[in-house]
Amino acid sequence: QVQLVQSGAEVKKPGASVKVSCKVSGYTLTDLSMHWVRQAPGKGLEWMGGFHPEDGETIFAQKFQGRVTVTEDTSTDTTYLDLRSLRSEDTAIYYCAAAFTGYYMDVWGKGTTVTVSS
Amino acid sequence: DIVMTQSPDSLAVSLGERATINCKSSQSVLYSSNNRNYLAWFQQKPGQPPKLLIYWASTRESGVPDRFSGSGSGTDFTLTISSLQAEDVAVYYCQQYYSTPHTFGQGTNLEIK
Numbered sequence: 665q666v667q668l669v670q671s672g673a674e675v676k677k678p679g680a681s682v683k684v685s686c687k688v689s690g691y692t693l694t695d696l697s698m699h700w701v702r703q704a705p706g707k708g709l710e711w712m713g714g715f716h717p718e719d720g721e722t723i724f725a726q727k728f729q730g731r732v733t734v735t736e737d738t739s740t741d742t743t744y745l746d747l748r749s750l751r752s753e754d755t756a757i758y759y760c761a762a763a764f765t766g767y768y769m770d771v772w773g774k775g776t777t778v779t780v781s782s
Numbered sequence: 783d784i785v786m787t788q789s790p791d792s793l794a795v796s797l798g799e800r801a802t803i804n805c806k807s808s809q810s811v812l813y814s815s816n817n818r819n820y821l822a823w824f825q826q827k828p829g830q831p832p833k834l835l836i837y838w839a840s841t842r843e844s845g846v847p848d849r850f851s852g853s854g855s856g857t858d859f860t861l862t863i864s865s866l867q868a869e870d871v872a873v874y875y876c877q878q879y880y881s882t883p884h885t886f887g888q889g890t891n892l893e894i895k
Contacts, residue, residue, distance in 0.1 A: 699884070708875065708886060709826075709832060709875055709889070713882075716882065723882045768822040771834075772833070775831055
């Protein structure tokens with residue numbers, strides 16, 4: 665059974681960076697297409713980016729380009745989302761999700777709360 | 783970007799009755815080469831992550847009760863709960879994965895009448 669275990673809550677100041685981890689268990693990270701979705705308090709879901717099988721790379725929504733990086737540690741089956749230049753609008757729950765076929769997101773992590781506040 | 787618009791924003795249905803949620807995309811999410819609609823439905827209960835219900839617009843995820851069904855093609859899609867149960871109270875989202883960014887609808891809040 666595949667599980668995605670995310671890192672704990674973070675509190676950051678505006679302008680700082682945050683790194684959220686997502687560890688895959690029960691499967692191999694490189695056999696999955698990983699996506700990141702966030703949800704601001706009381707708001708809907710926002711797709712940030714994900715691995716695109718046809719392109720062989722992780723693609724991010726334009727609003728995040730230049731401010732976000734995804735890295736992987738295949739030795740621990742862990743993927744990391746690095747978001748820089750944080751602002752208050754980045755306060756949200758950040759979810760990682762896995763797509764087995766590379767398209768729809770089958771399995772989700774429980775989420776990591778990131779609070780940006782001075 | 784493809785804009786996904788759900789209707790209604792909020793819905794109250796009596797237990798045992800049918801619930802219908804609509805989702806419209808600003809452009810077709812039907813890929814002609816494989817005749818598949820790149821559309822998924824998710825259920826999110828308070829304090830929980832989203833859960834995949836339906837993919838390819840009408841294929842039910844394993845373990846999802848058969849009272850949930852998806853239909854539609856091209857730009858117009860529907861999620862139907864045939865007989866509402868108390869545990870179905872949640873927010874429901876459609877999402878297209880036809881092109882990046884993989885946009886979500888704004889969500890439909892389903893309650894018991």
